[in-house]
Amino acid sequence: MAPAVVLEGVQKSFGKLEVLSGIDLEVEEHEVLCLIGASGSGKSTLLRCVNLLEPVDSGRIVIHGEDVTAREVDVNEVRRRIGIVFQAFNLFPHMSVLKNVTLGPRKALRVPRRDAEERATELLTRFGLADKRDEYPDRLSGGQQQRVAIVRALAMEPDIMLLDEVTSALDPALVGEVLSVIRDLAQSGMTMLIATHEMGFARETADRVCFLDQGRILEQGTPDRIFTEPVQPRTQEFLRRIIEAGRM
Amino acid sequence: MFTVLALVIVTAPGWDDFRKSFLNTHLWWSSFPDIARGFLVNIRVFCISEVLILILALGIAILRSLPGPVFFPIRALAIVYTDVFRGLPTIMVVYILAFGIPALQLTDASWYRSQTYWSIVALTLVYSAYVAEVYRAGIQSVHPSQEAAARSLGLSRWQALRHVVLPQAVRRVVPPLLNDFIGLQKDTALLSIVGPVEAFRQAQIAESANFNFSVYVPASLLFLALTIPLARLTDYLIERDRRRFLASGGV
Ligand SMILES: Nc1ncnc2c1ncn2[C@@H]1O[C@H](COP(=O)(O)OP(=O)(O)OP(=O)(O)O)[C@@H](O)[C@H]1O
Ligand SMILES: [Mg+2]
Numbered sequence: 001m002a003p004a005v006v007l008e009g010v011q012k013s014f015g016k017l018e019v020l021s022g023i024d025l026e027v028e029e030h031e032v033l034c035l036i037g038a039s040g041s042g043k044s045t046l047l048r049c050v051n052l053l054e055p056v057d058s059g060r061i062v063i064h065g066e067d068v069t070a071r072e073v074d075v076n077e078v079r080r081r082i083g084i085v086f087q088a089f090n091l092f093p094h095m096s097v098l099k100n101v102t103l104g105p106r107k108a109l110r111v112p113r114r115d116a117e118e119r120a121t122e123l124l125t126r127f128g129l130a131d132k133r134d135e136y137p138d139r140l141s142g143g144q145q146q147r148v149a150i151v152r153a154l155a156m157e158p159d160i161m162l163l164d165e166v167t168s169a170l171d172p173a174l175v176g177e178v179l180s181v182i183r184d185l186a187q188s189g190m191t192m193l194i195a196t197h198e199m200g201f202a203r204e205t206a207d208r209v210c211f212l213d214q215g216r217i218l219e220q221g222t223p224d225r226i227f228t229e230p231v232q233p234r235t236q237e238f239l240r241r242i243i244e245a246g247r248m
Numbered sequence: 249m250f251t252v253l254a255l256v257i258v259t260a261p262g263w264d265d266f267r268k269s270f271l272n273t274h275l276w277w278s279s280f281p282d283i284a285r286g287f288l289v290n291i292r293v294f295c296i297s298e299v300l301i302l303i304l305a306l307g308i309a310i311l312r313s314l315p316g317p318v319f320f321p322i323r324a325l326a327i328v329y330t331d332v333f334r335g336l337p338t339i340m341v342v343y344i345l346a347f348g349i350p351a352l353q354l355t356d357a358s359w360y361r362s363q364t365y366w367s368i369v370a371l372t373l374v375y376s377a378y379v380a381e382v383y384r385a386g387i388q389s390v391h392p393s394q395e396a397a398a399r400s401l402g403l404s405r406w407q408a409l410r411h412v413v414l415p416q417a418v419r420r421v422v423p424p425l426l427n428d429f430i431g432l433q434k435d436t437a438l439l440s441i442v443g444p445v446e447a448f449r450q451a452q453i454a455e456s457a458n459f460n461f462s463v464y465v466p467a468s469l470l471f472l473a474l475t476i477p478l479a480r481l482t483d484y485l486i487e488r489d490r491r492r493f494l495a496s497g498g499v
Contacts, residue, residue, distance in 0.1 A: 053396055080402030090397035094415050103411060104401030156401060 002065040004029045004160055004191040005050060010059035012045055019045045021215035022059070027193060032186045034202035035195045037212035038238060043195035047162040050193065051084045064159065080108050083153030084162040087169050089145045091137040097124070097148050098133045104156045123151045127181055143174030147181055161185065163194040199242055203227050211235045272462035279454040279463040286450030287470045290436040293364065297371045298429060305376040309383035310409065333377035338435055345370040346442035363443040375432050382424045386417030423489070426482040430475045
């Protein structure tokens with residue numbers, strides 16, 4: 001079976017600044033891959049490129065065997081199969097939780113309203129948000145908002161989930177509830193590409209960890225190998241800083 | 249302060265003349281029914297133009313927000329439109345359309361010869377240019393991450409605009425929109441210069457019949473009766489938004 005995601009020589013610049021300098025990466029079906037790396041190393045940009053929110057300058061991205069960077073590709077169709085969750089939640093503030101979750105299925109997949117609402121309610125219940133169905137986002141805690149954002153992405157029944165530092169904007173006390181949702185997803189076999197600063201979480205949940213440095217994948221391997229015996233000096237330094245900052 | 253001002257006015261050399269020609273209460277009452285009837289024309293013109301403006305301006309704002317080089321010509325047209333109609337004095341646009349177009353005698357239809365009709369068109373064209381800018385500011389005030397979130401769900405560009413960006417944009421611009429409508433309400437008096445007998449024109453007629461300016465007082469009061477509530481509503485909405493913003497932890 002073809003890998004879920006393949007990146008081949010993906011290159012991306014913003015003006016003069018080269019953010020991704022030739023990324024080669026394969027993510028297998030059901031694999032959980034964590035991207036770690038310093039701020040500005042290009043993690044978010046990589047995820048946004050996979051979801052075609054940013055066009056790549058050169059290189060290819062192949063999803064389930066289909067080159068999605070080809071010209072004639074229907075980007076909306078590709079995005080429907082890939083869920084993304086952002087650091088800042090990005091819920092729609094003018095819609096109730098239920099509307100947030102059903103908007104995608106109803107408008108992009110043309111699911112009838114009743115079916116979409118039924119499915120949304122199921123998902124919200126599964127993630128302990130059933131009683132928040134009719135609330136507006138600004139009445140929820142950060143952790144609840146982020147869980148709604150995850151449910152909103154899941155409602156599209158994606159094959160792949162991209163998570164971009166989904167706990168960075170949260171109160172430390174609320175990080176746990178969101179991470180446990182992601183662990184759940186990992187156990188259910190969801191293919192995931194996760195950018196994170198939560199090294200403990202990466203270590204315990206990831207099948208593989210990639211260290212991103214200045215737009216390149218400098219080192220990758222099993223979490224045990226990366227965290228206990230990193231080979232590259234820059235990976236060693238990055239991890240030492242994390243440990244010094246008490247974040248692992 | 250007001251007492252001083254009042255004293256200055258009543259002791260002014262022309263006070264007696266002023267009182268005769270502006271404060272004739274008998275004329276206030278006798279001219280009121282005709283002027284009020286004229287004012288119905290203002291209200292009708294205002295309501296029709298307002299609906300047309302809301303629609304046309306939204307269209308222009310959307311065209312101006314189209315991204316990418318493909319839409320450059322459309323964006324350029326929308327920019328030319330707003331520049332031209334914001335730049336021209338309203339009174340000139342009313343003149344040109346209400347006198348110019350019927351003068352071309354393109355058809356004999358009654359709507360074509362109606363100055364009221366062309367005045368509505370003129371007000372719509374001018375005010376749409378302003379209101380389009382208000383809408384556009386609203387659209388731009390919605391953070392791009394909102395559109396990204398909508399697009400990431402597989403919504404098309406239009407669907408993202410329609411369901412996510414516009415509803416938030418419109419909510420934010422209600423107070424400035426109302427502000428523009430206060431201006432529009434006043435500018436309906438411009439109809440008087442091209443013929444239709446609205447409140448101001450009716451007052452002019454009454455003035456020349458009586459050689460007295462007092463008739464402008466009821467006309468002014470009618471305009472105020474409409475614009476002041478609009479102004480208070482605007483203030484109320486602005487204040488409500490500000491409180492909501494503070495409550496949601498804004499800085
Ligand atoms: N839309 C943009 N326009 C210009 N520069 C951008 C844009 N998006 C990202 N960048 C730049 O690209 C670089 C990589 O950003 P990116 O957000 O991918 O890093 P990151 O690894 O996710 O960092 P962090 O851990 O802080 O989230 C940064 O220098 C950033 O300033
Ligand atoms: Mg980032």
